[in-house]
Amino acid sequence: AGTTIKYRRVLMKLSGEALLGSQAFGTDPSVIQRIAGEIRAAVSEGVQVALVIGGGNLFRGVVGAAEGMDRARADDVGMLATVMNALMLENGLRRTGVNTVTFSAVRMPTICRPFQREEARTALDAGQTVIFAGGTGSPFFTTDTTAALRAAEMQCDAILKGTSVDGVYSADPAVDPTAVRYDHLTYDDVLNRNLRVMDGAAIALARDNAIPIVVFSMHEPGSLVNVLTGQTRCTTVTR
Ligand code: UDP
Numbered sequence: 001a002g003t004t005i006k007y008r009r010v011l012m013k014l015s016g017e018a019l020l021g022s023q024a025f026g027t028d029p030s031v032i033q034r035i036a037g038e039i040r041a042a043v044s045e046g047v048q049v050a051l052v053i054g055g056g057n058l059f060r061g062v063v064g065a066a067e068g069m070d071r072a073r074a075d076d077v078g079m080l081a082t083v084m085n086a087l088m089l090e091n092g093l094r095r096t097g098v099n100t101v102t103f104s105a106v107r108m109p110t111i112c113r114p115f116q117r118e119e120a121r122t123a124l125d126a127g128q129t130v131i132f133a134g135g136t137g138s139p140f141f142t143t144d145t146t147a148a149l150r151a152a153e154m155q156c157d158a159i160l161k162g163t164s165v166d167g168v169y170s171a172d173p174a175v176d177p178t179a180v181r182y183d184h185l186t187y188d189d190v191l192n193r194n195l196r197v198m199d200g201a202a203i204a205l206a207r208d209n210a211i212p213i214v215v216f217s218m219h220e221p222g223s224l225v226n227v228l229t230g231q232t233r234c235t236t237v238t239r
Pocket of ligand 1: 059061
């Protein structure tokens, strides 16, 4: 009791790797169900949830380009990978009882709704959980940038970046035991010190639109609701 929700409408960014579980490639259905349960708990608190999912568990444009593909074409494949993840996540959410709709920036109207800003806002207003698939729809961008872009378009109160660690560290805590964790950083700290939060374009977009970025660990049960109520360790990036 006595807990208040800090953010009413959030954009949660999940990387493709978040769906891997213990696998080297693809998606782990039990991980998807666990994430779906976390989101359901947040939705039951009245939080409006928009999701951007990456594709790195399936394909990355830079990897394709390194193997000789045309970069833009490789990014097309990467964007399609994000749609596959989105549809699996959508399925997991619906199974969990979360009313979910997927919008894709890459038009494929027989499979999911083409992204349309007003329609997506209406869905969020109505309490539907919205998944943004297909990245920005343009090559040379990332799903981090997509997250910042959609958060601005949807007028979200925060970007939530669920990771495997409980915030942003001065170095990789898995490698460097002297790594320090930060409770708070500014956008410029992140950019100037090249801290690994989201890519630079995403940080700049969040900064210019004054959208806080909250980095937290997705590993403990209840972590999403706990971050929304300020009851878990996380790093908040603001001005
Ligand atoms: N991608 C793209 N444009 C976008 C978003 C993504 O071309 O706006 C492609 C790009 O090839 C990228 C892939 O989709 O490597 C998967 O996205 P990302 O690497 O951001 O996924 P994550 O690392 O979050 O799993």
